Amino acid sequence: MSSPSPYAACPKCGAREARKVNFTWWGGVLGPNLLTHVECPQCKTQYNGKTGRSNKNGIIIYFAVFTAIGLVALFFLLLLMILAQQG
Numbered sequence: 001m002s003s004p005s006p007y008a009a010c011p012k013c014g015a016r017e018a019r020k021v022n023f024t025w026w027g028g029v030l031g032p033n034l035l036t037h038v039e040c041p042q043c044k045t046q047y048n049g050k051t052g053r054s055n056k057n058g059i060i061i062y063f064a065v066f067t068a069i070g071l072v073a074l075f076f077l078l079l080l081m082i083l084a085q086q087g
């Protein structure tokens, strides 16, 4: 009773049964949603369900952007703590 997937066919085996990935180590819950990250149940390949291509570049960009935001946030947090101590 599997209905055809609304996502693009698997780039590796051509199956059209991709399922949405809800959580990944690199993007938590938000990342895979932003990149339409899906997984093929046949060969376990993960790819972009919209384009049918690898999400590798998207993941790298997503990871880099969020790491940068995290580092900036951490920097300001430390700055605030130092200023508060001197205050």
Ligand SMILES: [Zn+2]
Binding pocket: 010, 011, 012, 013, 014, 015, 040, 041, 042, 043, 044, 045
């Ligand atoms: Zn596949």
